[in-house]
Structures are given as structure tokens and as C-alpha cells.
Amino acid sequence: MTALHEPPPSRQRGGDDRAAPAPAPAHSRLRLALALLALAAAASASGAGAAGAAGNAAAARADEIVSGKCFVCHGADGESSSPIFPRLAGQHSAYIARQLADYKSGRRKSTTMQPMVDDLAGADFTALGAYFAAKPVHAHAVEDPELAGMGRYIFNRGNPFSGVAACSTCHGAAGHGTETLPRLAGQHALYTENQLKQFNKRERTNDNAVMHAIASKLTELEMKAVAAYISGLK
Numbered sequence: 001m002t003a004l005h006e007p008p009p010s011r012q013r014g015g016d017d018r019a020a021p022a023p024a025p026a027h028s029r030l031r032l033a034l035a036l037l038a039l040a041a042a043a044s045a046s047g048a049g050a051a052g053a054a055g056n057a058a059a060a061r062a063d064e065i066v067s068g069k070c071f072v073c074h075g076a077d078g079e080s081s082s083p084i085f086p087r088l089a090g091q092h093s094a095y096i097a098r099q100l101a102d103y104k105s106g107r108r109k110s111t112t113m114q115p116m117v118d119d120l121a122g123a124d125f126t127a128l129g130a131y132f133a134a135k136p137v138h139a140h141a142v143e144d145p146e147l148a149g150m151g152r153y154i155f156n157r158g159n160p161f162s163g164v165a166a167c168s169t170c171h172g173a174a175g176h177g178t179e180t181l182p183r184l185a186g187q188h189a190l191y192t193e194n195q196l197k198q199f200n201k202r203e204r205t206n207d208n209a210v211m212h213a214i215a216s217k218l219t220e221l222e223m224k225a226v227a228a229y230i231s232g233l234k
């Protein structure tokens with residue numbers, strides 16, 4: 001009976017072990033790991049980390065400008081609700097930045113847009129371009145499918161009888177454009193038609209005359225038709 005109340009021999013020995021100092025190697029391993037972590041952090045701060053911070057600052061600046069004024073007409077996501085204001089979602093960033101600089105310098109004239117960019121600079125234009133270029137594009141229904149059918153021919157084949165070049169040769173088969181050529185797909189028909197009229201009358205003159213030569217050969221019906229077709233492209 002008494003043997004049951006005696007502490008097991010192993011526990012007796014354990015008392016001495018607990019008093020022993022913790023092994024030094026574990027501490028130095030931790031210190032080494034912390035030093036490596038600090039090194040890695042320093043390396044990323046001077047490289048990718050700095051670029052990331054600059055990118056975040058530009059994105060924050062674009063957010064601030066868009067929520068301060070642009071959203072009223074173009075929507076925070078570049079999906080403008082009124083057909084007078086161009087949709088900017090998915091538009092190429094370099095194209096946007098250049099148009100904004102042109103509005104500021106007066107190369108592209110707009111009494112609406114000029115005061116919007118008066119107090120902004122080149123870095124803001126780049127940030128705004130990246131902001132809208134990253135917004136998702138949406139599909140939009142065509143208002144008049146019959147008119148759009150005629151526009152499809154002009155877009156893909158031009159007008160061989162009057163010498164109008166096919167829009168697709170420059171703007172792409174789906175109207176997606178490139179960094180130097182604007183995306184047209186999904187644009188409000190009224191805005192597209194207005195721009196074609198501006199190009200024709202040489203009221204929009206920052207295009208090196210390329211679009212003027214094309215627009216001047218389009219009839220009113222052809223402008224409306226091609227604008228209708230473009231509005232339905234995604």
C-alpha cells in the first residue's frame with residue numbers, strides 16, 4: 001500500500017533537470033533568424049517594396065481625384081451614365097494620360113474637361129490612366145440593331161465606294177485599340193458620333209489629321225450606324 005504513495009523515480013530526477021539553464025543554441029538560432037528577416041525587409045524596401053509603395057501612393061492619388069470630381073460624369077468605375085460623357089472603363093492608360101495632358105494644354109479643346117485638369121500634373125494623368133484602364137468593361141445592348149448592322153459593315157470593311165478605311169484596321173477587329181489608339185468598344189453611341197463630327201469639323205485637332213481624313217468621308221447615316229455598332233462591342 002505505501003509504495004503507491006511514493007513519487008515515481010523518474011519525477012524525482014526531473015526536479016534537477018528543471019533547474020538546468022536553457023540551452024544557448026536555441027537563442028542564437030532565433031537571433032540569426034531575426035537578423036535574416038531584417039535583411040530581407042531592407043532588401044525589399046530598396047527594391048520591389050519601394051516600387052510598390054510608389055504604386056500605392058499613385059493609386060491613392062487617383063482614388064482621391066476621381067472621388068473628388070471625375071465620378072460625377074464618368075462614374076467611379078468609368079461607366080458613365082449619360083451618353084454625353086465617354087465611358088473610360090478599360091480605356092488604355094497611355095491614351096487617357098495623353099488626352100488629359102492635351103485638355104490641359106488646349107491641344108484638345110473642351111470647356112468641360114479643361115477646368116477639370118487645370119490643377120493636375122503629369123503624374124496625376126498617369127495615375128488616372130492606370131485607374132480607369134484597370135476597371136472592368138461591361139457588355140451594353142445596342143439600341144437599334146438594324147442601324148448597327150450597317151455599322152458593322154463600315155467598321156469591318158469601311159466604305160470602298162467613297163474611300164473610307166475600315167475602322168478595324170487601326171482600332172482592332174473588336175475595337176479594343178492599343179496604347180496609342182483608343183479603345184472604342186462599348187462606347188456610348190452619342191459620344192462616338194459627337195467625336196466623329198468634331199474630327200470632321202477639325203474641332204478635335206490633337207489627332208494628327210488621321211481621324212479627320214476618315215470622318216470627313218463619312219455621311220451622317222454612316223456615322224450614326226458605325227457608332228451604334230461600336231456601342232455593342234465588348
Ligand code: HEC
Binds near residue numbers: 099100182
Ligand atoms: C462635368 C462632367 C465631367 C467631369 C466632372 C469630368 N469629365 Fe471627363 N469628359 C467630360 C466630357 C463632356 C468629355 C468629352 C469632351 C470632348 O468632347 O472632348 C470628357 C472626356 C474625357 C476624356 C477623354 C476620353 C476619350 O475617350 O477620349 C477623359 C480621359 C476624361 N474625360 C477624364 C476625366 C477625368 C480624369 C476627370 C476628373 C479629373 C474628368 N474627366 C471629369 C465630362 C466630364
Ligand code: HEC
Binds near residue numbers: 184
Ligand atoms: C488609320 C488608322 C485609323 C483608322 C482607319 C480609324 N481610326 Fe479612329 N482613331 C485613330 C487614331 C490615331 C485616334 C486617336 C486620335 C487622338 O490621339 O486623339 C482615333 C480616335 C478615334 C475616336 C476617338 C475615341 C475617343 O475615345 O474619343 C473615334 C470615335 C474613332 N477614332 C472612330 C473611328 C471610326 C468609327 C473609324 C472607322 C470609320 C476609325 N476610327 C478608323 C486612328 C484610326
